[in-house]
Amino acid sequence: MTRKQRRLYFVLLGMLALGAATALVLTAINDTLVYFYTPADIQTKHVAPGRRFRLGGLVEKGSVIKKGETVEFKVTDLTASLPVTYTGVLPDLFREGQGVVAEGRLDPQGLFHASEVLAKHDEKYMPKEVADALKKSGHWQEGQVTK
Amino acid sequence: MIPETGHFALILALFVAVVQATVPMIGASRGDRAWMDLSRPAAVAQFLLIAIAFGALVTCYVTSDFSVLNVAQNSHTDKPMFYKVSGVWANHEGSMLLWVFILSLYGMGVAAAGGNLPPALRARALAVQAMISVGFILFILLTSNPFARLDPAPFNGNGMNPLLQDPGLAFHPPMLYLGYVGFSMAFSFAIAALIEGRVDAAWARWVRPWSLLAWCSLTLGIGLGSWWAYYTLGWGGWWYWDPVENASFMPWLAGTALLHSSIVVEKRDTLKAWTILLAIVTFSLSLLGTFLVRSGVLTSVHSFASDPARGVFVLALLVVVTGGSLTLFTFRAASLKGGGLFAPISREGSLLLNNVLMSTGAGTVLLGTLYPLFTDALNLGKVSVGAPFFNSVFLPLMVPMVMTMAIGPMMQWKRGDLAGALSRLKVAFVLALAVAVATWLLAGGSASPLWAAGGLGLAAWLFVGTAVEWAERVRLGRCSFGEFLQRCGHLPRSAYGMTITHAGLAVVIVGITGSTAWKTEQIQVMHPGDTVNVAGYQVTLDGTQDNVPGPNYTALRATFTARKDGRLIAVMHPEKRQYTMPPRPTTDAAIHTNLIGDLYAVIGDPDGTGGFVTRLYYNPLVPWIFIGALIMVGGGLVSLTDRRYRVGAPLRTARAAAAAARA
Numbered sequence: 001m002t003r004k005q006r007r008l009y010f011v012l013l014g015m016l017a018l019g020a021a022t023a024l025v026l027t028a029i030n031d032t033l034v035y036f037y038t039p040a041d042i043q044t045k046h047v048a049p050g051r052r053f054r055l056g057g058l059v060e061k062g063s064v065i066k067k068g069e070t071v072e073f074k075v076t077d078l079t080a081s082l083p084v085t086y087t088g089v090l091p092d093l094f095r096e097g098q099g100v101v102a103e104g105r106l107d108p109q110g111l112f113h114a115s116e117v118l119a120k121h122d123e124k125y126m127p128k129e130v131a132d133a134l135k136k137s138g139h140w141q142e143g144q145v146t147k
Numbered sequence: 148m149i150p151e152t153g154h155f156a157l158i159l160a161l162f163v164a165v166v167q168a169t170v171p172m173i174g175a176s177r178g179d180r181a182w183m184d185l186s187r188p189a190a191v192a193q194f195l196l197i198a199i200a201f202g203a204l205v206t207c208y209v210t211s212d213f214s215v216l217n218v219a220q221n222s223h224t225d226k227p228m229f230y231k232v233s234g235v236w237a238n239h240e241g242s243m244l245l246w247v248f249i250l251s252l253y254g255m256g257v258a259a260a261g262g263n264l265p266p267a268l269r270a271r272a273l274a275v276q277a278m279i280s281v282g283f284i285l286f287i288l289l290t291s292n293p294f295a296r297l298d299p300a301p302f303n304g305n306g307m308n309p310l311l312q313d314p315g316l317a318f319h320p321p322m323l324y325l326g327y328v329g330f331s332m333a334f335s336f337a338i339a340a341l342i343e344g345r346v347d348a349a350w351a352r353w354v355r356p357w358s359l360l361a362w363c364s365l366t367l368g369i370g371l372g373s374w375w376a377y378y379t380l381g382w383g384g385w386w387y388w389d390p391v392e393n394a395s396f397m398p399w400l401a402g403t404a405l406l407h408s409s410i411v412v413e414k415r416d417t418l419k420a421w422t423i424l425l426a427i428v429t430f431s432l433s434l435l436g437t438f439l440v441r442s443g444v445l446t447s448v449h450s451f452a453s454d455p456a457r458g459v460f461v462l463a464l465l466v467v468v469t470g471g472s473l474t475l476f477t478f479r480a481a482s483l484k485g486g487g488l489f490a491p492i493s494r495e496g497s498l499l500l501n502n503v504l505m506s507t508g509a510g511t512v513l514l515g516t517l518y519p520l521f522t523d524a525l526n527l528g529k530v531s532v533g534a535p536f537f538n539s540v541f542l543p544l545m546v547p548m549v550m551t552m553a554i555g556p557m558m559q560w561k562r563g564d565l566a567g568a569l570s571r572l573k574v575a576f577v578l579a580l581a582v583a584v585a586t587w588l589l590a591g592g593s594a595s596p597l598w599a600a601g602g603l604g605l606a607a608w609l610f611v612g613t614a615v616e617w618a619e620r621v622r623l624g625r626c627s628f629g630e631f632l633q634r635c636g637h638l639p640r641s642a643y644g645m646t647i648t649h650a651g652l653a654v655v656i657v658g659i660t661g662s663t664a665w666k667t668e669q670i671q672v673m674h675p676g677d678t679v680n681v682a683g684y685q686v687t688l689d690g691t692q693d694n695v696p697g698p699n700y701t702a703l704r705a706t707f708t709a710r711k712d713g714r715l716i717a718v719m720h721p722e723k724r725q726y727t728m729p730p731r732p733t734t735d736a737a738i739h740t741n742l743i744g745d746l747y748a749v750i751g752d753p754d755g756t757g758g759f760v761t762r763l764y765y766n767p768l769v770p771w772i773f774i775g776a777l778i779m780v781g782g783g784l785v786s787l788t789d790r791r792y793r794v795g796a797p798l799r800t801a802r803a804a805a806a807a808a809r810a
Contacts, residue, residue: 006489009489009491010499013499013500013503014503017503017504017506017507017544018507018510020507020543020544021507021510021511021540021544024511024539024540024543024544025511025514025540027539028535028536028539028540029518029532029536031535031539032532032533032535032536032539033518033530033531033532033536034530034531034532034533035528035529035530036528036529036530036531054531066752066754066755068671068672068754068758068760069670069671069672069754069760087670088670088762089381089670089734089749089751089752089760089761089762090751090752092381092723092731092732092733092734093731093732103533132529
């Protein structure tokens with residue numbers, strides 16, 4: 001095999017792998033990409049029920065109701081709020097008034113069914129999306145919660 | 148005094164590193180032996196100075212010197228001694244000091260063990276190593292000084308994140324850094340070779356042990372991190388495709404490809420430019436990992452509170468290292484001509500296929516990890532790319548790779564016989580098919596038995612294929628027992644290393660498949676005395692005990708008993724801990740394992756009527772993931788003891804003889 005042939009083989013193999021990867025990425029990315037919305041986004045944009053997304057904001061004070069293993073609470077960006085229901089054990093750092101990110105789907109009645117409530121390792125840390133959302137809604141105070 | 152000593156030692160180390168980065172490099176281009184040889188004492192001096200700095204910080208933590216800001220922010224007198232020490236690297240400043248400490252440790256390793264290296268190559272590699280050192284010591288001194296004082300000193304510290312107070316996580320960062328930083332050795336040798344314009348079998352042989360050591364450490368580090376996530380986060384999962392996990396996984400993929408392509412350089416004297424490129428990419432991905440973790444640009448369950456100035460500094464380092472080395476690569480790569488034949492159907496051909504798939508895999512992980520950054524920067528909305536993406540993109544790429552992993556080792560160098568190899572793998576094929584069919588029939592009731600059958604079949608294919616290859620090499624059952632033993636003894640350690648590591652991966656695949664396909668999860672409210680059925684176990688909540696004291700926490704402790712057909716299997720004590728400093732709750736899951744599967748119990752909040760929310764899991768085959776990872780590390784270590792790295796100076800002139808002996 002000459003140098004040229006070898007290079008051709010190398011390039012072909014690389015193109016094949018890259019092509020396969022591109023095809024996989026393109027088919028996967030639309031179904032698996034999870035958008036991040038705040039309660040205010042839900043009011044202004046139409047998010048189809050059943051579409052999986054992440055909801056972020058603060059846990060509204062006084063909204064947490066525990067019914068056995070199911071928990072209901074509201075997520076707010078201090079402009080709008082959205083009711084959430086979740087079955088399972090909440091992360092240790094889940095608190096009223098603290099930042100939270102929940103992943104799940106809206107039902108036709110506008111109730112958010114969370115399948116996952118994300119845990120943070122550090123309570124000083126606020127999810128970046130939540131901080132940005134609060135900045136956007138004008139309720140961000142510098143030095144608040146985050147370090 | 149002690150922190151100032153440490154600070155001063157670090158500043159001195161910076162100057163030593165500057166000297167080590169310049170003088171030997173100039174000496175190597177002028178051919179001045181004395182200037183070149185300065186690299187060795189400089190590397191040793193640099194190591195000693197950084198060791199003093201690191202020791203000083205450890206002393207501050209051990210003695211709880213809260214006049215040091217870093218100690219006051221991250222430690223507490225009530226913390227057990229073990230976590231006072233591991234607390235040194237459980238924060239940003241300390242972990243960066245550990246980073247340069249390990250960097251200088253590798254540098255000293257080359258200076259001490261590299262007696263048989265050509266002086267110019269050694270001088271240049273150590274100089275490149277010192278350049279990285281300069282960048283990172285500057286980073287510490289300018290943006291993250293761990294020795295900054297606090298006046299007045301507080302009576303006690305803020306304590307350490309209780310999630311990090313765990314034996315698994317105490318060793319996770321050092322192992323991970325030994326891996327990340329270890330690939331800097333391959334990088335430094337690659338840059339040195341580019342400057343020299345010469346890459347040959349001897350070069351590959353010198354680089355290989357360092358890459359192998361880095362690979363073993365990284366594998367162990369990732370395994371420890373995954374194990375920690377499994378038992379402390381209380382979710383019963385062991386991998387989340389979280390950006391920070393991906394940050395450690397990408398260099399692992401690229402490093403694995405590097406290990407394999409360097410074999411081709413050593414044995415066949417080809418794929419040189421590609422191997423150099425992989426060395427650069429692997430270390431760049433390690434730096435990218437450092438950047439992603441340290442800058443906080445990505446939302447991650449691991450995110451540390453972050454500081455933009457640090458992010459910018461690491462990003463600048465990343466740009467200089469990657470950009471500079473790739474520029475050098477473009478100018479010099481053409482001079483690295485490979486020799487000899489290269490047939491697609493051959494051992495080197497299958498190693499190339501492995502490389503292409505591994506790199507493509509690393510590329511897709513990179514894309515998925517950085518995609519949210521792009522969409523955010525381009526105002527396309529905030530998105531997250533999670534497990535479903537990686538599962539549907541990365542896993543399909545790994546299937547052909549695992550299939551080739553059984554075939555490749557059966558092929559000859561230069562010109563392989565694919566049909567012959569496949570016919571020798573008939574046993575593996577039949578057994579893999581049998582395993583797949585059996586899985587499909589036995590798990591017929593499950594929701595997803597088809598891909599699970601495929602996963603287990605793939606694992607069987609790899610395991611049996613690897614075993615067949617070994618059996619052929621030692622002529623198992625085809626010669627007398629004495630000859631068999633003799634052959635076992637003569638087989639090089641690196642061959643055993645490959646067999647063990649590939650078999651270990653098969654074990655990991657079994658674990659991944661089993662735990663994903665047949666995991667059982669039960670979430671409910673239980674009152675004391677209630678029994679729940681989980682995967683054939685009857686789990687009873689016997690009672691709970693509040694305010695159980697720990698060294699720096701109090702716990703709510705539950706007692707569960709697990710029975711199977713009336714027989715007592717285990718008594719389990721999950722806890723919900725409330726730490727005193729910082730005041731924070733954690734979950735401590737109770738796990739009972741019989742190596743086939745784990746029974747996993749978590750106690751949650753009280754529901755107000757005397758009951759508790761509980762989560763019970765049965766995680767089948769999860770232990771296999773961690774056992775498999777340990778087997779892989781073991782295989783790497785066996786390979787590291789191979790004769791050819793220990794014995795004699797591998798002279799460049801000896802390479803033809805070596806190649807002839809192996810052909």
